[in-house]
Amino acid sequence: MKKIRNFCIIAHIDHGKSTLADRLLERTGTIQITEGQMLDDMDLEKERGITIKSHAIQMEYQHGGETYTLNLIDTPGHVDFSYEVSRSIAACEGCLLVVDATQGVQAQTISNLYMAIEHDLEIIPVLNKCDMINAMPEEVEDEIVELLGCDHSDILRASAKTGEGVDEILEAIVERIPCPTGDEDAPLQALIFDSVFNPFRGIIAYFKIVNGHISTNEQVLFVNTKKQYQADEIGVLKMDLSPRKELHCGDVGYIVSGIKTATEVKVGDTITSVSNQCKEAISGFEEVKPMVFAGVYPIETEDFEQLRASLEKLQLNDASLTFSPESSVALGFGFRCGFLGLLHMEIIQERLDREFNMNVITTVPNVSYHIFNKHGEMAEVHNPAGMPDAIEIEHIEEPYIRASIITQTDYIGAIMKLCLSKRGELVKQEYVSGNRVELHYDMPLAEIVIDFYDKLKSISKGYASFDYHPIGFRPSKLIKLDILLNGEPVDALSTLTHVDNSxxxxxxxxxxxxxxxxxxxxxxxIQAAIGAKIIARETVKQVRKDVTAKCYGGDISRKRKLLEKQKRGKKRMKEIGNVQVPQKAFLAVLKLD
Known part of the structure; x- marks a missing residue:
């Protein structure tokens, strides 16, 4: 255990985390970098420059005549995947805090850093991209010192692109990060921090052994799901899976036990031995809850079963995706899907298109609401169509988030105006350094799921960084807005909105x-209604034939007779006619600003 170092890298998007990971792998001789980034192997990851699926890899490093085992547990950078980040951090003893020398400290860096401090990790600050012409190393170093309370000498300057400073980082990992602590002879206790799906071998769970040891063919128990399996194969994570007979306390490895259902392996769960069970699970386990819900419908109705199969395959790779069948009068049969956030939803849509060639329509994203009736019973509603009658509702609670926005002082006024228009409440405002300020707002999640981030980026010219975490449910004055066509409500167009905006x-x-x-x-x-009260109306005028065209001169009663006859026909037609809502009308309403 004295020769093991488990560490992760935390950084904001685009601060060079994946490039630095590749340099460390190259310098320790673990892999030969042939093209682009090796750890981010999904096309989407390479295109967007973000880590979607975290990875873990083991390196061997020679230092002072000794061979050290370094386990890098990579983490996704985006706010939507913060629970995965927290479990990866829990499996480490130290972390590299990577800050871009051209950008400075940003919102996600701070939120992930607080998570690392909570888990008592040894933090090594690294200033990346020091070779860039527009780098500001002195200013950014001051920001890091202010944030961490460390000395200037503790900060390592590097460039992941050129490889400068990578040797110093490897030495710091061995010298500064403590080795894992644990009891080799205690009952087995291992933390699952990630899982991947292999079409031939089932779900492969990645874990870190906190106490005890595990050997091949041992019967193991997953504590939170209460499922028992046989460890058909265990091993360590090189670029490929590398089998071992035994793994000991402090090791990071994988287990293959032929699990076919994604929901049976939960990130944050504890593995223990059936014959010698541990007394309690490792703390911090949570069920991952979807935050944003949207209906996903196939454009062609006959593709419904194909869409179900595609979503099931995606769920094997991404257990945080949830879906259940639903139907809509306007769009036919589809699924109500739950996502961790907007980026997660975008990625699932993109993967459906690329990997499964599925053309889908996604309805306007909304969140889950807690609806309390007059008897004090609570129901969770993800879809406005599932709302009970207004008479039965006592009150409605909606999810709130604590948003952290870091921006330059020039844009404070415009950003505050945007947050207030989204029903935000300012909690505090503090200066990070010279001309940079951090704003904390409490806001309803429903207000940020559509276009908040885009607007924030445009008014701050791309300089504001945004991060958020849920803080629970609060009572709110929400009402259901129905759209009626000729008196008939159209279920797919109904929305939940705040009284003031309705x-x-x-x-x-x-x-x-x-x-x-x-x-x-x-x-x-066309009417907009709240309950029985109509609040707005427009009329699409009928197409008329000029029935009086053949009357030239003569008595007015002839014209009147023809108009009356046409009126009766129109009335009868209205009784039997129904209005078809075209797809483009439906999509345009979703893009309503």
Missing amino acids: VYFGRRMCERLKELLPRQQFDIA
């Missing part, structure tokens, strides 16, 4: 639908 939103929806609905042989009344 009239404006209803009016905008009616105006937009009026532009997009095709004219019929009868008038179409």
Whole structure:
């Protein structure tokens, strides 16, 4: 155990985390870098420059005549995957805090850093991209010193691109990060920090042994799911899986036991031995809860079963995706899917298109609400169509988040205005350094799921960084807004909105639908209603034939007779006619600003 070092790298998106990981692997001779990034192997990861799926890899490093085993447990950088980050951090004893010398400290760096401090990790600050022309090493070093309370001499300057400073980082990992602590003779206690799906071998779980040891063919128990398996194969994680007969306290490895269902392996669960069980699970385990919900429908109705199969395969790779069948009058049969956040939703859509060639329509994303009835019973609702009648509702609670925005002082006014328009409440404002300020806001999650991040980026010219974490549910004045066409509600167009925005939103929806609905042989009344009260109305005028064209001169009663006859026909047509909502009208309402 004295020769093992377990560490992770935490950084904001685009601060060079994956490039630095590749340099460490190259310098320790673990792999030969042939092209691009080796750890981020998904096309989407390479294109967007983000880590979606975390990886773990073992390196051998010679230092002072001794061979050290370094386990790098990589973490995703985006806020949507913060639970995975917390479990990866829990499996380490130290971390490299990578900060871009051209950008300085940003929001996610801070939130992941606090997580690392909570787990008592040894933090090694690394200033990356020092070779860039626009680097500001002195200023950014001051920010790091202020944040961590460390000395200037503790900060390592490096460039992951050129490889400068990588040897110093490897030496610091061995000298500064403590070796794992644990009892080799205690009952087995291992923390699962990730899992991957292999089509031939099932789910492969990655774990770190906190206490005890594990050997091949041992019967093991997953504490939180209460499932028992046989360890068909165990081993360590090189670039490929490398089998071993036994793994000991402090080791990071994998277990293959033929598990076929993604939901049976949960990140954060504890593995123990059936014959010699540990007294308690490792603390910190949580069920991953989806935050954002949206309906996913196939464009062609006959692709419904194919969409189900595609979602099931995606769920094997990504256990945080949840879905259940639902139907809509406007869109037919589809699925209500739960995502960790907007980026997660975007990635799932992209993967459905690329990996499974599925063309889908995604409805407007919404969040889950807690609805309390007059008897004090609570129901969780993800879809406005599932709302009970307004008379039965006592009150509604919606999820709130604590948002942290770091920006330059020039943009404070515009950002505060944006947050206030999204029902945000300022909690505190503090200066990080010279002209950079951190704003903390409490906001409803529903207000940020559509276009908040895009607007924030445009008003701050791309300089603001944004991070958030859920802080629970709060009572809110929410109402269901229905859209009626000729008195018939259209389920797929109903939304939950705040009382203050409802009239404006209803009016905008009616105006937009009026532009997009095709004219019929009868008038179409488009109404926005809250319960029985109509708050806005537009009319799509009927297509008329000029029945009086053949009357030239003569008595007025002839014209009147023909118009009355046409009126009766239109009335009868309205009774039997129904309005089809075209797909483009439906999608345009979702993009309503």
